[in-house]
Amino acid sequence: MPEASLTTHPGPRGRTSQPEEDASGATGSVVIDRVTKRYAGQAAVDDLSLAIAAGEFVSLLGPSGCGKTTTLRMIAGFEHPDAGDIVVSGRSVLGLPPYRRDVNTVFQAYALFPHLSVAENVAYGLQQTRTPKAEVRQRVADALDMVQMRRFADRKPTQLSGGQQQRIALARALVNRPAVLLLDEPLGALDRQLREEMQLELKLLQSRLGITFVFVTHDQGEALSMSDRIAVMRDGRIEQLADSDTIYARPATAYVAAFVGQQNFFRGAVVDAGAAVESPHVVVRGTERVLTGPQGEAAVRPENIRIDPAGSSAAGEVNAVEGELIGVSHLGETMQYLVSLGGDQSLVVRRPTPDAPALRVGDRVRCAWAPHHVLLFPFDDAAEEGGYVAPPTA
The missing domain is CATH 3.40.50.300 (P-loop containing nucleotide triphosphate hydrolases)
Known part of the structure; x- marks a missing residue:
């Protein structure tokens, strides 16, 4: 585009x-x-x-x-x-x-006329502009073809499913081109x-x-x-x-990080000349020195965290923390783990189901992630006034 x-x-x-x-x-x-x-x-x-x-x-x-x-x-x-x-x-x-x-608008409430057929609903706007009847018929047929609903032209909206009604609302908006x-x-x-x-x-x-x-x-x-x-x-x-x-x-x-997708947030003092945030449970390090204030937030997505039994480690680990596994959920293609780090902070981890470790609630586990998966942000106190709070838990 x-x-x-x-x-x-x-x-x-x-x-x-x-x-x-x-x-x-x-x-x-x-x-x-x-x-x-x-x-x-x-x-x-x-x-x-x-x-x-x-x-x-x-x-x-x-x-x-x-x-x-x-x-x-x-x-x-x-x-x-x-x-x-x-x-x-x-x-x-x-x-x-x-x-x-x-412009034309499609609303959440489809606002179809229940006493009119599908074709009559789609034709309504054209009829109000006194479009010739032959052109109305052709454009209604074309609009219904666009949404694959021509075979339902003679039905009433109450005889259609929610998805079919949505298609009719789209056709009605598109018929005016x-x-x-x-x-x-x-x-x-x-x-x-x-x-x-x-x-x-x-x-x-x-x-x-x-x-x-x-x-x-x-x-x-x-x-x-x-x-x-x-x-x-x-x-x-x-x-x-x-x-x-x-x-x-x-x-x-x-704010964007929290609203789009799921994040694990850590709040605390800015350390390492702006490249890390020290929370009560772990120092979270990123790859860039981007923070200048005294307080900051670090975020990491659940799919970017590795989870293993406690005591295990890998060479070169920079960000790692241990906790207690308090929840396991099967989400189809992924397994989700909820890990308590102590106090009111927990960590959400997601791993592809075929590669997910066999862990049980109550296990001690170790969670680790790479610095290039860390997002660092200044502490956003104004966000709380607007209704957004960067959560201490995921």
Whole structure:
């Protein structure tokens, strides 16, 4: 997918992005330029800038209250910014009602008309714009073909499963041929297996159509599996904007590290000239001298930790700690171990099932990990005010 023209620079808490230009003004491009939206004096979206290239799949990821849905609703025209500009396909949409914007929205609640057939639901928007009947029939058929639902054209929504209703909601949004499709947690009402199937279908559909998708979710798995880029949001701003690999492997802040995937966090004094954090149980060393303050946080993902019976060790180990195994869980492809280090701190370890050691609850174990798997962050006291706490346990 083409990349938008962006300049990335440090923000107050992490990384954000300022558009250098309006993503070339191509049909389907979206530029949010220093947009702010307040409710009762509180900023739901705070001076946010984001450039999305035509044909990109960008996810807005974050917890409830971070501003992601408000941002989406402002692009759609359901909310209006207090400051800033929103440009779609090279044209400012400020002041335009939703029906005059070249966007369509798919909501978590599908909002299908129960008294209309599938085909009538999909045709509804075209009929409101007085599209000729012959064209309506053809475009409805084409839209239903896109989502593989033409054979259900005469059924009522109540006769369909949740996944089928989701496909109809997509067809209804796509039949108007929008340049940008906005999706507000559209898979949230589906069960896990169906949700995973729909993730694949959505990404394949977007790749085939080449339409710009802006996807709002609080589910990190959805964002990681489908997106060209992810904007991790916090307190109305973008904490980090990057591709899935970067977001997962090189999070810019402790907030992003904790929100995307699972982490084991260690808090303590910064030692070794900024290359390590000394927690109550272990000195956690990284590969770079990146910390300058007196307090810091070290993080390591469960899959990057080796676990063995206590007393075992390997040459060259830098980070290692012993504890008591207090939990073992079979997760299918992986085994998960919960290790108590004492006090209120525990460590989560995951190993591929074929290579997982045979350990039992109550065993003393040794956990070790390489410095290049350690992420070091300054202590983030402001994060606690925003509802995020870097956990002492995983």
